[in-house]
Amino acid sequence: EDKASEIASTANTPALAYALKVKESSQKSALSYDIVKSLTVEVGPRIPGSQGDKRAVAWAEAKLNDLGFDKVYKEPVRVRNWERGFADAKVVSPFPQELIISALGGSIATPESGIEAKVVMFDSLESLIAADKATVQGNIVFLNTKMQRDKAGRFYGKVVPNRVSGAVEAAKQGAQAVIIRSVGTDNSRFAHTGVMRYDDTVEKIPAGAISTADADNLAAMFASQQSSAEDIILNINMQAKDAGWQTSYNVIGEFTGSEKPDEVILISAHLDSWDEGTGALDDGAGVGIVTAAAKLVKDAVGQPKRTIRVILYAAEEIGLVGAYQYVRSNRDTLKNIIFAAESDFGAGQIYQLDTRFAEDVRNNPADLYAALQSMGVELGNNTTSGGPDVSMLPNYGVPVIALKQDGTYYFDYHHTPNDTLDKIKPEDIQQNQTVWAMITAYMAMSDFDPRPAPKG
Amino acid sequence: EDKASEIASTANTPALAYALKVKESSQKSALSYDIVKSLTVEVGPRIPGSQGDKRAVAWAEAKLNDLGFDKVYKEPVRVRNWERGFADAKVVSPFPQELIISALGGSIATPESGIEAKVVMFDSLESLIAADKATVQGNIVFLNTKMQRDKAGRFYGKVVPNRVSGAVEAAKQGAQAVIIRSVGTDNSRFAHTGVMRYDDTVEKIPAGAISTADADNLAAMFASQQSSAEDIILNINMQAKDAGWQTSYNVIGEFTGSEKPDEVILISAHLDSWDEGTGALDDGAGVGIVTAAAKLVKDAVGQPKRTIRVILYAAEEIGLVGAYQYVRSNRDTLKNIIFAAESDFGAGQIYQLDTRFAEDVRNNPADLYAALQSMGVELGNNTTSGGPDVSMLPNYGVPVIALKQDGTYYFDYHHTPNDTLDKIKPEDIQQNQTVWAMITAYMAMSDFDPRPAPKG
Numbered sequence: 006e007d008k009a010s011e012i013a014s015t016a017n018t019p020a021l022a023y024a025l026k027v028k029e030s031s032q033k034s035a036l037s038y039d040i041v042k043s044l045t046v047e048v049g050p051r052i053p054g055s056q057g058d059k060r061a062v063a064w065a066e067a068k069l070n071d072l073g074f075d076k077v078y079k080e081p082v083r084v085r086n087w088e089r090g091f092a093d094a095k096v097v098s099p100f101p102q103e104l105i106i107s108a109l110g111g112s113i114a115t116p117e118s119g120i121e122a123k124v125v126m127f128d129s130l131e132s133l134i135a136a137d138k139a140t141v142q143g144n145i146v147f148l149n150t151k152m153q154r155d156k157a158g159r160f161y162g163k164v165v166p167n168r169v170s171g172a173v174e175a176a177k178q179g180a181q182a183v184i185i186r187s188v189g190t191d192n193s194r195f196a197h198t199g200v201m202r203y204d205d206t207v208e209k210i211p212a213g214a215i216s217t218a219d220a221d222n223l224a225a226m227f228a229s230q231q232s233s234a235e236d237i238i239l240n241i242n243m244q245a246k247d248a249g250w251q252t253s254y255n256v257i258g259e260f261t262g263s264e265k266p267d268e269v270i271l272i273s274a275h276l277d278s279w280d281e282g283t284g285a286l287d288d289g290a291g292v293g294i295v296t297a298a299a300k301l302v303k304d305a306v307g308q309p310k311r312t313i314r315v316i317l318y319a320a321e322e323i324g325l326v327g328a329y330q331y332v333r334s335n336r337d338t339l340k341n342i343i344f345a346a347e348s349d350f351g352a353g354q355i356y357q358l359d360t361r362f363a364e365d366v367r368n369n370p371a372d373l374y375a376a377l378q379s380m381g382v383e384l385g386n387n388t389t390s391g392g393p394d395v396s397m398l399p400n401y402g403v404p405v406i407a408l409k410q411d412g413t414y415y416f417d418y419h420h421t422p423n424d425t426l427d428k429i430k431p432e433d434i435q436q437n438q439t440v441w442a443m444i445t446a447y448m449a450m451s452d453f454d455p456r457p458a459p460k461g
Numbered sequence: 462e463d464k465a466s467e468i469a470s471t472a473n474t475p476a477l478a479y480a481l482k483v484k485e486s487s488q489k490s491a492l493s494y495d496i497v498k499s500l501t502v503e504v505g506p507r508i509p510g511s512q513g514d515k516r517a518v519a520w521a522e523a524k525l526n527d528l529g530f531d532k533v534y535k536e537p538v539r540v541r542n543w544e545r546g547f548a549d550a551k552v553v554s555p556f557p558q559e560l561i562i563s564a565l566g567g568s569i570a571t572p573e574s575g576i577e578a579k580v581v582m583f584d585s586l587e588s589l590i591a592a593d594k595a596t597v598q599g600n601i602v603f604l605n606t607k608m609q610r611d612k613a614g615r616f617y618g619k620v621v622p623n624r625v626s627g628a629v630e631a632a633k634q635g636a637q638a639v640i641i642r643s644v645g646t647d648n649s650r651f652a653h654t655g656v657m658r659y660d661d662t663v664e665k666i667p668a669g670a671i672s673t674a675d676a677d678n679l680a681a682m683f684a685s686q687q688s689s690a691e692d693i694i695l696n697i698n699m700q701a702k703d704a705g706w707q708t709s710y711n712v713i714g715e716f717t718g719s720e721k722p723d724e725v726i727l728i729s730a731h732l733d734s735w736d737e738g739t740g741a742l743d744d745g746a747g748v749g750i751v752t753a754a755a756k757l758v759k760d761a762v763g764q765p766k767r768t769i770r771v772i773l774y775a776a777e778e779i780g781l782v783g784a785y786q787y788v789r790s791n792r793d794t795l796k797n798i799i800f801a802a803e804s805d806f807g808a809g810q811i812y813q814l815d816t817r818f819a820e821d822v823r824n825n826p827a828d829l830y831a832a833l834q835s836m837g838v839e840l841g842n843n844t845t846s847g848g849p850d851v852s853m854l855p856n857y858g859v860p861v862i863a864l865k866q867d868g869t870y871y872f873d874y875h876h877t878p879n880d881t882l883d884k885i886k887p888e889d890i891q892q893n894q895t896v897w898a899m900i901t902a903y904m905a906m907s908d909f910d911p912r913p914a915p916k917g
């Protein structure tokens with residue numbers, strides 16, 4: 006008797022046998038790494054609606070077809086295309102120096118001649134909001150909040166409001182522009198971009214991020230001033246523009262279920278990226294992980310009983326646009342989704358499985374949970390909202406899971422030019438691939454049904 | 462009896478007592494860090510001949526005066542000012558992507574419309590030189606040699622000829638331009654600049670460095686080509702320019718010797734930096750270390766018996782220009798230099814003292830060598846050429862020393878925008894300061910005379 010059937014014979018359930026079989030083959034496969042390598046080398050940056058995005062869509066269709074998915078199709082998503090353009094910042098006085106700046110995604114441009122004004126520094130969005138308007142009026146606001154390193158990336162949520170809402174709050178206080186300390190954990194001169202928002206009732210002002218090293222430098226200038234009466238004058242010039250509506254696509258590949266084709270295992274990532282890096286960690290890694298997982302399951306177990314659907318979402322970065330479109334376009338069939346999940350936190354190893362499963366059956370796949378422990382993955386809570394692009398699905402009763410990854414270094418690279426392939430360790434992305442493949446195999450080959458998701 | 466005289470009484474010689482006294486006070490002082498912080502925050506980038514360089518000279522004079530040096534003066538140095546300008550590189554086909562590029566220092570510009578040509582990749586300068594000219598003619602040469610990480614930075618010398626001589630060798634083979642994989646040990650998207658050379662007998666072509674991550678990406682494109690017949694087309698546009706002659710200065714501060722004012726302890730660093738970072742490691746750290754060492758010695762031991770001369774050299778980066786000028790301007794008094802040394806390898810801790818002392822007396826300061834062991838510094842060879850700006854002095858019989866620093870991470874940041882203050886650990890630069898102060902105190906207060914330096 007062969008090795009695979011030996012493994013199978015040790016399994017508690019037939020479904021687990023399949024999971025263990027794909028575990029073995031995945032541990033010999035570099036497919037997820039090869040996929041993200043192909044995406045970053047052959048496509049690279051792919052901001053929604055850009056030429057890179059269009060090439061990414063073509064690449065994804067070709068890749069899914071090449072891998073032998075039964076069905077490969079795409080669904081249109083209307084996206085607003087934003088172009089970064091030139092960006093420049095310099096301290097004019099008292100200590101003339103260039104600062105490294107990136108426009109935040111969606112920011113309006115400065116006038117062509119730039120904006121030159123006094124800088125007022127705040128350590129948090131709260132202190133900006135609480136400030137005397139007279140001290141802010143006409144100035145450039147500098148939000149200088151540090152972000153702490155953390156395995157789970159828990160401090161992102163605390164600092165990201167600076168990026169998302171800094172422009173609105175600074176404009177309410179009469180500022181001409183806002184710059185933020187990058188939302189990142191590195192000490193380097195890469196600025197971290199990311200989406201920002203305007204409010205139609207508040208004047209729009211330009212918004213950029215400076216690198217953490219430049220934020221330290223600028224903050225130190227305040228301490229080096231001869232007197233507090235001496236102003237720090239900054240000149241910023243950013244020529245970003247709104248390039249209008251474009252069509253992007255959610256790209257979808259399926260291995261159709263042999264027994265229950267209407268029951269869907271939905272695993273996903275987002276195809277778009279920011280424009281300065283090659284989107285290796287965010288979210289090429291996820292694209293590689295879920296695509297490889299589906300393919301490895303097919304190769305190891307044959308045609309799945311349930312349908313495995315891989316969705317590579319459009320335009321996550323500018324507000325889950327592809328994901329919301331998917332819900333609108335597929336409202337009637339959401340009920341067929343057994344569970345949904347997204348990989349979108351880089352390629353660090355998975356250490357925890359969180360779920361949002363019907364409470365009464367949540368512990369039924371105990372054999373799967375036990376098998377995942379051999380991969381270093383512990384069972385966590387049952388209250389997750391899943392990854393960003395599946396986070397709206399529990400509202401429709403769709404169960405979700407989240408495979409929590411070690412994100413200790415994720416925010417060193419996130420949304421910077423430095424998000425490139427070399428940041429992915431082959432052994433780490435392989436562990437991700439294996440965990441996703443095991444869960445996908447188990448769920449595609451079992452009758453376990455966690456529907457409906459409990460309400461939040 | 463007070464603490465200092467207790468320490469003194471345990472010393473073998475009076476000179477050692479002074480060294481131990483300044484060791485104690487240095488270990489409570491952050492002066493070297495404060496100096497490099499002031500330089501990077503208040504001046505920042507200072508490429509020879511630039512406005513930043515002029516500000517750095519003024520800063521240095523003011524700083525030495527503020528610290529109470531007896532004599533502060535400057536000596537003019539004619540330097541060629543080079544301006545980086547705009548730089549851009551993109552793969553045109555088959556995989557359109559931007560690459561991060563920096564012009565090498567001294568490079569000519571491309572035509573205003575850039576250069577668009579096929580890329581030919583070589584793994585070393587030797588393989589470029591050995592190539593069939595027909596394969597290179599009219600193309601863009603890509604020199605893709607990796608640099609290994611090393612505590613002593615020993616692989617810099619092996620790879621830096623790509624940067625210095627790549628343009629000449631590529632032009633000899635008929636190339637239109639050359640790009641090199643950055644001479645650096647990081648995996649990031651910072652390009653490492655640095656000086657390059659032309660040869661008057663060979664056509665000048667533009668030369669740039671791409672980041673290591675971009676070099677990996679570009680190399681991977683060759684592997685992803687559909688066939689080897691498919692060319693990789695690159696467009697590079699760099700608008701560097703020679704901005705003509707300017708006057709810079711070697712800035713010099715002295716504590717004049719009370720007993721032997723004509724005997725000089727020469728400790729040095731270079732004041733200039735490349736233009737993309739703030740020159741914290743290269744060589745703000747050195748400026749902080751030697752300036753602080755001299756000041757701490759003065760404070761701890763009073764007026765030194767011999768003169769302590771701190772030289773902050775101009776224009777090291779473009780070929781030791783200030784150092785050669787110093788030799789020309791001071792030829793007659795070089796014989797008075799007891800020893801010379803330069804700190805120019807960042808702020809990693811010192812682990813070895815190399816010397817170039819007259820052989821017969823080299824081991825006389827055994828008590829100093831033993832005391833340095835308590836700082837983690839072992840005695841090394843007697844064949845060093847010292848740091849860059851003092852490397853020509855042994856030819857004139859001037860003894861030199863080299864304090865070897867841990868350079869494991871130095872070439873991650875060297876000559877990049879990422880050479881900023883946050884890369885310096887206060888405890889590391891303090892160890893440097895203390896070791897330099899101990900040696901300076903010992904040599905300034907003793908009769909030990911290592912002249913003349915043995916010939917190389």
Ligand SMILES: [Zn+2]
Nearest residue numbers: 287288321349
């Ligand atoms: Zn993402």
Ligand SMILES: [Zn+2]
Nearest residue numbers: 279287322420
């Ligand atoms: Zn993102």
Ligand SMILES: [Zn+2]
Nearest residue numbers: 743744777805
């Ligand atoms: Zn240097």
Ligand SMILES: [Zn+2]
Nearest residue numbers: 735743778876
């Ligand atoms: Zn240098």
